[in-house]
Structure formats: structure tokens, C-alpha cells
Amino acid sequence: MYDSFDKGWFVLQTYSGYENKVKENLLQRAHTYNMLENILRVEIPTQTVRVEKNGEVKEVEENRFPGYVLVEMVMTDEAWFVVRNTPNVTGFVGSHGNRSKPTPLLEEEIRHILVSMGQTVENFDIKVQVGDTVRIIDGAFSGYEGKVSEIDNHKVKMIISMFGNDTVAEVNLSQIAEL
Template sequence: MESLERESNLENLSDASASQEEKLEEKEAEKIEEKKEEKSEFLPEAGLSQEEKSLPEEQISGEQPAEKEEAPLPEEESKQPEEAPVGERRWYVVQTLTGQEDKAKQAIELTIEDQGLQNRVFQVLVPTEETVEIKGGKRIEKIRKMFPGYVFLDMILDERTWFLIRQTPGVARFIGTKTQPTPVSDKEMHRVLKQLGKAERLEVTFEKGEGVRIISGPFRGYTGTVDEINAEKGKLKVLINIFGRDTPVEVNFEHAQKIV
């Protein structure tokens, strides 16, 4: 009996182990099947022939390849012309400290460059002239300001140029009213520009009634008094004593010398 029981137990154990082996085999088969399915999801070309694998996806699926849109060529940037300045071009005058005209001129030119005012402010002018002074019978040439303390501007006046020029170091104010600068008349500006074209002028250092000595010309050595002064021509009318009488003679500035 005991041997029969042992045999039945052994059979039961062998059946149990066999069923377990079958279950393990089934699980292994399921795992293999799952892996195949996963590969088929990520590798759509699985199962295709070698020729099909080499074809583009669109041809395999039957879809026509989408035409590539050509990128539009960049349009050339159209350069917009600078806005034409509005207003009338006139000459204006700004006041500076006497002796600081050249520094103010340089500061204004720097403002024009920094603020891009080249199409609104065309010229900055400090009028000067060459003069000749006669001292001790010697000619002394020098350059002097025709309008000390002032700078001339050839410009188109608008709110921006008016503000920026006024804010420039060295500029005190525009000549004119509190609300509006006054332009220089064309006649007056023509006279100024005409004077700039002259070669040189003799500085008037003589006064009517003062004593002078003639140092050159046909009346050299005579002394007399100044009767008239013609600054434009650079000539003096001097009264000299000839034969006991005052006789007027005309001499150039450089031919006369003050009697000290």
C-alpha cells in the first residue's frame, strides 16, 4: 500500500511539474509574441521585402510626395529717401560770449554732426576780416572779428533745430524775439558776405583833429592835423602848413604816423 501511495504521489508531482513547465513555455511564447509586436510598431518596415525597404515611405504608402515650398527670396530693402526739410532757408544770428565765437562755432558744428542736422543747418560762420594797423611806420597785419560775440547760421529754422542750437554749449540765445528768432535781411547778409570777399582793410586808428606826421610820399616830413577820415578808401585829409597857410593834402593811412 505504501508503495502504491508513493507511486501516486510521484505521478502527481510529475504532473504538477509538467503543468508548470507548460505554463512557463506559454509565458515565454507570450513574451516572444509581445516583443515581436513591439518591434513591428517601431519598425514599420518589418516584413517588407528588401526592395520595399529601400523605397521612400511615400511610395510604399501610395502617397505622392509633397512638393517643397521654395523659400521666398529676401526682398531688397528699399531705401527710403530722407524726409525733405520743411521751411525756408535763411541766415540767423546767435549770441555768444565775446572772445568765445570760435569755440561756440565748433560746438554748433559738433551738434550738427551728432544730431544729423546736415540737411537743415548748412553753414556756421564767424565773419572775420584782415586788417592792417600802422604803428611807428610799420604795418601790423591781424585778423579781427567783424561782429564780436555773434555767430551766423545758414539754416532752416524749425522747433528741433531751434531747440538743439539753443542747448549747445557757448550759445546764449538767438537774436530775435522771445518766441521767434529774426532772420537777417538778404540785403544786410549780402553786405556781410561781400565784405568777407575783400582782401584786407586798414583799421582806423586815427581821429579827427589829432596831429600826424607824413612819413612817405611827396609831403614826407610835413606835420599837420587830421581833417577828414575816409575809412572805405583808407585815406586821410591832413592840413599841413605850407608857406604859412593850412593846405589840405590827401595821404594813405600807411603814409601817416601819429605824433605822440
């Protein structure tokens, strides 16, 4: 399928006022180009504000970040091409130009945004530290046990013994279980 390390939340720049149209176009293009496995979610962060107009107080949804759309995607060359060529998308935040791929948001940043929108976020009950031995329960290395050598933002590097040699395996935190 895909490497979990290529998956992340990215910020798209759009023309202000076109956020909903970009979301609609992007979801349509994901379907048309068979990219539904790579373009996973598209969100426009909103907030409810109270506005007084003609003596009446109303609650109105407004964009928290006008001109920006969040997209959860697997950053393949094909998905990147589809997203950046969507009408009214002017670019990615975190791209350094010269056709370089952008940097995803940090887990804490997207978690804060999604929670503030009232959405659920993935939570892990596993408490693993560097040096712990764990079992891989999902993915290409399923069934292997190894020692954790590095933990970075829900991603784990570990040393497993494969064919008599020590090999570094990179897995998502959701793909391991404590022994």
C-alpha cells in the same frame, strides 16, 4: 525735405571771444545730432586790419561783430533746440523771448556781409514780376505753371490750377523758370 521758407540766416549771441568755439561746437553738434541738412553754414564775419606793433605793421584778422555768429539753417524745432543749447550761445538776435523763434536776416543784409567777407552769394538771373506766368521746375509742384501773385525776398507766391481748383503755391525764386 524742408520748406524753403523756413531756411534763412540767423544771428547768434555768444560770449565775446568765444565765437570760434561756438562755431566749432555748433558744427560738431550738427554732425552728432544728424542736423547737417538743417544746420547748413556757420560764419564768423571777419575783416583784415593793419596793426602797428613794435614798429612793425602787420595785417590781422579781427571779428567784425564781436559776440555774434551767423548761422544758415532750416528753422525746425529740432535744429532750433540744438543751436540754442550749444555751449556759450546766449540766444538768438530777433527772438522776442518766451521761447519764440527768431526772425532771419533780410537777404540784402546777409548778402552785404558775405560779399564783404569775399564769399559768393546766390544770384538769380530770372526777371519775374507780379502777373507773369511761370513754370515751376523744382520741388513738390514741379511741372506746374501758374501766375505770380506776390514776390517777397526771393520767395514767390503763385496761383496754380491743381485738381481743377486754384491753389496758392509758395516756391523759392530758384525753383521757377520764365515761359
